[in-house]
Amino acid sequence: MSEKTKFWMLAVLLALSIGLLVYLFQATQNAPL
Amino acid sequence: MQDRTWRKINIGLLVAIVLVNLYTMLLPAIPALRYWWQAGHSKTKVTATVEQYVKATTPQANSEQSTPTEDMSGNRLIIPRMLMNTKIVEGPTSNPYGNLKKGAWRLPFSSTPDKGGNTVIAGHRFTYTESRSIFYYLDKLQVGDEIGVQWNGTTYTYKVVSTSVVPPTETSVQAATDDNRLTLYTCTPVWNPKNRLVVVAKPIGVNE
Numbered sequence: 047m048s049e050k051t052k053f054w055m056l057a058v059l060l061a062l063s064i065g066l067l068v069y070l071f072q073a074t075q076n077a078p079l
Numbered sequence: 080m081q082d083r084t085w086r087k088i089n090i091g092l093l094v095a096i097v098l099v100n101l102y103t104m105l106l107p108a109i110p111a112l113r114y115w116w117q118a119g120h121s122k123t124k125v126t127a128t129v130e131q132y133v134k135a136t137t138p139q140a141n142s143e144q145s146t147p148t149e150d151m152s153g154n155r156l157i158i159p160r161m162l163m164n165t166k167i168v169e170g171p172t173s174n175p176y177g178n179l180k181k182g183a184w185r186l187p188f189s190s191t192p193d194k195g196g197n198t199v200i201a202g203h204r205f206t207y208t209e210s211r212s213i214f215y216y217l218d219k220l221q222v223g224d225e226i227g228v229q230w231n232g233t234t235y236t237y238k239v240v241s242t243s244v245v246p247p248t249e250t251s252v253q254a255a256t257d258d259n260r261l262t263l264y265t266c267t268p269v270w271n272p273k274n275r276l277v278v279v280a281k282p283i284g285v286n287e
Contacts, residue, residue, distance in 0.1 A: 049085030056092035063099040067207070070103065074206040076176055078247070079266040079275070 107269050110211035114219065117162055125160045125219075129227030129236050130286070132159040156183050156200060157227035161216040167200065167228070179203050182213045186253060189262075192228045192235040192282075197256040204266040204276075214265035217276055218242075226261060226280050233287055237261045237280035244274050252277045 118125050123135040137151060154167040167185050170178035178184040183202045190196035202214035220226075226237045237260075244267055245252065252262055252275070261280045266272030 049082050049089060052089050053085055053092070056089055056096065060092055060096050060099070063096055063103070067099060067103050071207040075180070075208050077203070077206065077266065077272065078175070079179065079201060079203055079264075079272065 106207060107205055110205075110215045113211065114162070114216055121162060123159070123162070125162060127159040129157050129159065129225045129234065132157055132164065133227065133229075133234070136164040154185075154231065155227075155229040157229065158220070158224075160220050160224045161214075163213075163216070165213060183263075189253060190255065192230040192259075192261070193233065195259040197254065197260050197262055198228070199253050199262045199264070202263070202265050204272060205269045212265075214263065214276075215269070217263060217265050217278060218267065220263075220278050225283075226263075228261065233285060235261075235282060236284040236286065238283045239278055239280045241277075241279045243277050243279075245277055247273075247275055249275065252279075 123132055127135065136157075151164075154169075155164060156167050157164045165183055167183055168178050168181040169185060169187070170181070172187055175184075179202065183200050185191070186199040186201060189199035192198055202217075203209070203212035204214055204217070205212050220239050220242060222239050222241065224239045226239065228235045228237070252264060259282050261282075262277065263280075264275050264277045267274050267276035
């Protein structure tokens with residue numbers, strides 16, 4: 047696997063991780079308790 | 080770009096992924112570590128009475144414990160076991176999220192300590208924006224622990240008589256009662272808050 051392909055895979059993983067964190071910030075703030 | 084440069088960028092990305100995910104996973108546990116540290120090292124013991132705890136946490140009595148700018152006025156909820164002396168939030172049921180964001184919210188349809196009946200106070204357990212939410216340590220309360228409520232200048236002292244976990248559909252915990260009691264509740268467990276942790280306390284004294 048080329049380094050450039052690895053870069054895109056890692057970039058997608060990082061975006062997903064940050065997306066999950068942002069979602070959790072939002073979801074827990076508006077949780078019933 | 081050279082392979083070597085790509086490799087350096089990829090290592091950086093990998094470190095960033097690990098850090099973001101560690102933060103996501105560990106944040107709910109950080110307040111528990113904080114409690115362990117504070118309970119062991121705080122001058123005010125978690126087994127203190129309400130009276131002792133109020134004295135220790137008011138700015139006049141101990142300037143180290145509370146900053147002079149801290150607003151200690153209004154109705155307050157004091158729980159030594161949770162290292163807590165906080166303002167009771169009042170607000171309408173039409174804005175539950177807004178009220179819960181501010182702290183320990185007395186449900187407006189419930190009673191107040193001076194009237195008797197069931198005084199119900201709810202609070203967040205954990206949010207990512209404020210990991211140590213107001214009732215994070217509610218599970219630390221044990222039967223026999225003291226809880227104080229300063230209400231219109233009078234301190235009402237309660238003793239915990241039960242702690243239980245109920246489903247969120249169990250709304251009877253908020254219902255009016257013939258006896259005088261204080262009900263506190265929050266979500267449980269921290270990671271998967273599908274149930275409600277309910278603490279019921281009965282009055283043991285009034286200090287004018």
